[in-house]
Amino acid sequence: MSDLIKKGAAELATLIASGEVSSREVTQAHLDQIERVDGAINAFLYVDAEGALAQAELADKARGNGSSSALNGVPLALKDVLTQKGIPTTCGSKILEGWRPPYDATVVTKLKNAGVVILGKTNMDEFAMGSSTENSAYGPTRNPWDVQRIPGGSGGGSAAALAAFEAPLAIGTDTGGSIRQPAAVTGTVGVKPTYGGVSRYGLVAFSSSLDQAGPCARTVLDTALLHQIIAGHDPKDATSINAPVPDVVAAAKSADVKGMKIGVVQELSGDGYEKGVADRFAESLAILESLGAEIVEVSCPNFKFALGAYYLIAPSEASSNLARFDAMRYGLRVGDDGARSAEEVMSMTREVGFGSEVKRRIILGTYALSAGYYDAFYGSAQKVRTLITQDFSQAYQKVDVLVSPTTPTVAFKIGEKSDDPIAMYLNDVATIPVNLAGVASMSLPAGLSEGLPVGFQIIAPAMKDDRLYRVGGALERELHKQWNGPLTNQAPNLVGQ
Amino acid sequence: MALTYEEVISKYEPSLGLEVHVELNTQTKMFCGCATVFGAAPNTQTCPVCLGMPGALPVVNEKAIESTIRIGLALNCSITPKSRFARKNYFYPDMPKNFQISQYDEPICTNGYLDVDVETDEGMQTFRIEIERVHMEEDTGKSLHVGGATGRIHGAEYSLLDYNRAGIPLVEIVTKVVSGTGKYAPEVAKAYVKELRDILRSLGVSDVKMEQGSLRCDANVSLAPIGSGKLGTRSETKNVNSLRSVERAVRGEMIRHARLLDKGERVIQETRHFQEDSGGTRSGRSKEQAEDYRYFPEPDLTPVAPAAEWVEQLRSELPEKPSLRRARLQSQWQVPDKEMAALVNAGAVDLVEETVALGADPTRARGWWLGEISRLANEAEIELTSISITPKDVARIIELISAGELTDKLARQVVAAVIAGEGDPDSVIATQGIKVVSDESALIAAIEKAIAAQPETAEKVRNGHVPAAGALIGAVMKETKGQADAARVRELLLGLLGQG
Numbered sequence: 001m002s003d004l005i006k007k008g009a010a011e012l013a014t015l016i017a018s019g020e021v022s023s024r025e026v027t028q029a030h031l032d033q034i035e036r037v038d039g040a041i042n043a044f045l046y047v048d049a050e051g052a053l054a055q056a057e058l059a060d061k062a063r064g065n066g067s068s069s070a071l072n073g074v075p076l077a078l079k080d081v082l083t084q085k086g087i088p089t090t091c092g093s094k095i096l097e098g099w100r101p102p103y104d105a106t107v108v109t110k111l112k113n114a115g116v117v118i119l120g121k122t123n124m125d126e127f128a129m130g131s132s133t134e135n136s137a138y139g140p141t142r143n144p145w146d147v148q149r150i151p152g153g154s155g156g157g158s159a160a161a162l163a164a165f166e167a168p169l170a171i172g173t174d175t176g177g178s179i180r181q182p183a184a185v186t187g188t189v190g191v192k193p194t195y196g197g198v199s200r201y202g203l204v205a206f207s208s209s210l211d212q213a214g215p216c217a218r219t220v221l222d223t224a225l226l227h228q229i230i231a232g233h234d235p236k237d238a239t240s241i242n243a244p245v246p247d248v249v250a251a252a253k254s255a256d257v258k259g260m261k262i263g264v265v266q267e268l269s270g271d272g273y274e275k276g277v278a279d280r281f282a283e284s285l286a287i288l289e290s291l292g293a294e295i296v297e298v299s300c301p302n303f304k305f306a307l308g309a310y311y312l313i314a315p316s317e318a319s320s321n322l323a324r325f326d327a328m329r330y331g332l333r334v335g336d337d338g339a340r341s342a343e344e345v346m347s348m349t350r351e352v353g354f355g356s357e358v359k360r361r362i363i364l365g366t367y368a369l370s371a372g373y374y375d376a377f378y379g380s381a382q383k384v385r386t387l388i389t390q391d392f393s394q395a396y397q398k399v400d401v402l403v404s405p406t407t408p409t410v411a412f413k414i415g416e417k418s419d420d421p422i423a424m425y426l427n428d429v430a431t432i433p434v435n436l437a438g439v440a441s442m443s444l445p446a447g448l449s450e451g452l453p454v455g456f457q458i459i460a461p462a463m464k465d466d467r468l469y470r471v472g473g474a475l476e477r478e479l480h481k482q483w484n485g486p487l488t489n490q491a492p493n494l495v496g497q
Numbered sequence: 498m499a500l501t502y503e504e505v506i507s508k509y510e511p512s513l514g515l516e517v518h519v520e521l522n523t524q525t526k527m528f529c530g531c532a533t534v535f536g537a538a539p540n541t542q543t544c545p546v547c548l549g550m551p552g553a554l555p556v557v558n559e560k561a562i563e564s565t566i567r568i569g570l571a572l573n574c575s576i577t578p579k580s581r582f583a584r585k586n587y588f589y590p591d592m593p594k595n596f597q598i599s600q601y602d603e604p605i606c607t608n609g610y611l612d613v614d615v616e617t618d619e620g621m622q623t624f625r626i627e628i629e630r631v632h633m634e635e636d637t638g639k640s641l642h643v644g645g646a647t648g649r650i651h652g653a654e655y656s657l658l659d660y661n662r663a664g665i666p667l668v669e670i671v672t673k674v675v676s677g678t679g680k681y682a683p684e685v686a687k688a689y690v691k692e693l694r695d696i697l698r699s700l701g702v703s704d705v706k707m708e709q710g711s712l713r714c715d716a717n718v719s720l721a722p723i724g725s726g727k728l729g730t731r732s733e734t735k736n737v738n739s740l741r742s743v744e745r746a747v748r749g750e751m752i753r754h755a756r757l758l759d760k761g762e763r764v765i766q767e768t769r770h771f772q773e774d775s776g777g778t779r780s781g782r783s784k785e786q787a788e789d790y791r792y793f794p795e796p797d798l799t800p801v802a803p804a805a806e807w808v809e810q811l812r813s814e815l816p817e818k819p820s821l822r823r824a825r826l827q828s829q830w831q832v833p834d835k836e837m838a839a840l841v842n843a844g845a846v847d848l849v850e851e852t853v854a855l856g857a858d859p860t861r862a863r864g865w866w867l868g869e870i871s872r873l874a875n876e877a878e879i880e881l882t883s884i885s886i887t888p889k890d891v892a893r894i895i896e897l898i899s900a901g902e903l904t905d906k907l908a909r910q911v912v913a914a915v916i917a918g919e920g921d922p923d924s925v926i927a928t929q930g931i932k933v934v935s936d937e938s939a940l941i942a943a944i945e946k947a948i949a950a951q952p953e954t955a956e957k958v959r960n961g962h963v964p965a966a967g968a969l970i971g972a973v974m975k976e977t978k979g980q981a982d983a984a985r986v987r988e989l990l991l992g993l994l995g996q997g
Binding site for chain 1: 545548549550551552553554555556557584586588590593594595596650651656658789791792793796797798799
């Protein structure tokens with residue numbers, strides 16, 4: 001096994017830039033690792049070895065021409081919910097089987113322009129609906145820390161690819177925690193940027209007002225470098241914010257929390273939070289305090305309504321967003337025998353093409369938007385959303401960032417919660433308020449509980465994404481001293497599994 | 498016991514509601530950069546956005562917003578400081594996303610009005626049509642259902658879809674209930690659509706071609722017994738593709754409703770399709786069970802918040818109102834009321850104005866457009882504005898007549914040839930070898946030939962019976978295939994016969 005795969009993105013970029021290794025070697029090393037371990041992990045739905053090597057050669061040429069990109073030649077795993085021209089994009093669903101998008105997502109364009117090498121597309125809960133990647137139509141992804149356990153979801157594939165050293169960088173998307181919860185349970189770093197901070201153009205929509213693509217890596221600095229590349233205003237996305245991207249790389253490097261006020265969200269603790277999770281969280285707070293931050297308790301009383309509001313808003317938007325999958329223009333088509341009507345073909349295709357969780361949410365959303373129910377459901381949920389946003393803005397009058405455990409528990413076993421949607425939904429109780437308010441948030445590893453990773457969540461005001469990196473960078477520096485490097489270095493060796 | 502229209506209006510009071518859809522003539526679509534050229538090869542003006550590809554996102558066309566605000570201002574509407582787009586959800590193959598981006602409870606323009614003039618028994622009367630809202634939305638694609646008896650999706654063997662139209666900006670203009678029109682309801686409906694069309698044309702925001710679908714009218718009609726103070730059940734008639742059809746559709750529906758009500762039957766709330774040939778309507782889908790479109794605010798778009806200064810600037814730049822312009826032109830041209838009304842009804846005002854602007858005499862320009870050209874348009878059953886002769890052609894023809902190079906009769910021949918697509922007046926004259934015969938020796942020879950052929954008639958003229966000359970002139974004109982100037986023939990003939 002090449003030691004290149006154990007290196008982080010920043011280090012690889014430096015090695016490539018100096019000419020010590022080529023992007024081609026680095027890319028090949030990761031393709032080899034995918035070949036070796038992905039049978040056990042199932043992080044990838046599609047590996048584009050040929051395309052990746054071709055991009056690597058371009059990156060090597062760009063180096064010769066003096067590329068200024070901070071991640072030139074570094075490989076990356078792309079969540080299968082973003083379009084990449086000519087590369088199959090399924091969103092983990094049967095209904096999109098065989099579809100090759102005719103265009104690149106803006107995030108993909110930015111990656112290509114920066115010389116980042118896209119290895120392939122990663123597994124996910126179907127249309128990003130889930131917290132375990134068990135809802136993928138192409139089989140679950142397994143957690144590299146324990147292959148009997150889930151890697152989180154919906155972006156389990158991206159997180160597992162990082163933890164299994166199949167890629168040093170990954171792109172995820174986060175609608176209610178789909179970047180942060182997988183990061184937490186795989187011992188990796190994931191950031192949900194401010195809503196509008198990263199273009200959604202080419203991100204296949206689950207819930208348009210909540211979806212946000214973001215960077216994932218094994219260290220805070222690597223995450224910042226990727227964040228800087230994919231962020232920024234996009235005229236193709238009307239909800240994209242037209243303002244300068246906060247300097248997240250400088251923030252990650254400064255990693256200075258002296259004098260910062262850090263608020264602990266009272267509502268995101270207590271019952272339901274495992275002891276190991278609570279302990280690692282408390283230890284992290286102690287570290288931040290020792291670094292000169294002031295820790296205060298903050299109450300966000302409306303957070304208790306967040307889960308309910310989320311499960312009205314997200315399915316409502318999904319019921320409309322997913323209407324386009326109708327067998328008429330692309331993807332799966334079932335029952336088209338020449339005798340059946342268009343409606344019948346649509347209905348049969350959707351029956352076969354969508355999994356049960358997707359159907360559950362489409363039905364829920366259709367109901368919530370129906371005449372006579374709209375005000376009680378969708379309307380009330382929007383009011384809750386406003387209240388939660390107010391909770392955040394009041395809190396930020398007192399503190400610079402908020403913190404909580406990312407998830408109440410460590411990774412659970414595959415199949416453990418698949419029959420209990422509510423138990424599954426509760427996994428995201430700490431991450432969902434962030435999406436409802438559109439603020440920025442990071443999960444980074446805080447240590448292990450009984451051998452499994454625990455995540456620490458930082459939440460910053462909108463367009464203050466740099467604060468995530470200051471706090472995360474500071475905490476990480478101290479923890480890396482304890483662990484002698486990134487937590488993922490302690491993950492079991494997967495070779496031979 | 499078929500009711501006549503007079504019987505209908507003696508018993509019932511009609512109420513109207515008119516919904517007009519206007520395709521804007523922006524260069525690009527409502528939410529993407531695709532071209533909007535009419536009649537392009539199917540599916541050549543599409544992209545991931547207007548095809549509703551997974552991941553694609555809409556971005557609002559600023560020009561479409563501007564056009565819509567200008568329409569709202571011209572219709573005396575209030576402009577909403579912050580309006581929103583909403584999704585209208587329903588499944589249909591010509592709608593790529595299976596939802597239409599439209600506006601629902603927060604339209605961009607509200608509460609306006611449009612005054613229209615209608616000729617009544619008591620003379621010209623003005624009716625104020627109140628506008629409830631003007632909102633923006635995207636058009637759907639076009640389906641062509643092949644096979645099957647009805648040309649509709651049910652029973653078709655297969656359907657062809659063209660998404661070139663998908664995403665073209667549409668503006669929907671909805672009136673409040675129009676009542677108090679009494680028997681003039683059909684004329685008021687027509688006058689409203691026509692006045693609206695003129696305003697839209699003067700704003701330059703749309704092609705407003707009803708036959709091409711860039712202006713479409715849905716007419717809601719209901720009847721209630723006179724004095725009941727209630728509204729009856731309405732029907733909504735679609736597929737009304739000309740001004741004349743608007744009038745016919747409203748009248749037809751009034752009669753149909755009245756017949757049902759007279760028989761004690763009820764009017765079904767439904768969509769009906771206007772039949773151009775019969776002038777009647779055919780039942781479409783029933784709207785008795787209200788469709789639930791599950792409207793909700795479009796999360797991919799931010800609210801439309803036009804700056805107040807911009808709106809005021811657009812207001813200050815509005816063109817002259819068509820009604821004011823008509824009054825101005827009438828006085829400039831010194832046209833009597835009745836003839837001005839005829840010009841307006843024929844849709845000839847713009848044509849005459851352009852012809853006059855090119856140097857033609859207003860009276861002659863009017864004469865040609867309202868006379869010969871209107872006659873040919875009627876014959877071809879097309880609108881005057883769609884006939885293929887331009888004000889430039891007409892101005893040139895008038896110029897040639899004034900110069901004595903064409904007679905009225907020859908000019909009619911040229912007009913017909915231009916309309917038939919044989920080229921502009923000068924090339925028609927060149928190819929057909931049309932010229933006024935002014936060679937006097939040839940004329941005199943023809944006259945002498947006519948005198949020789951009809952000696953008795955010639956003798957009568959010589960004896961002072963001048964009207965008899967007509968037969969001789971006719972013979973000369975026949976001989977010269979109509980190319981001679983009849984007035985000159987007469988002059989020469991009378992001279993030769995001692996009557997000059």
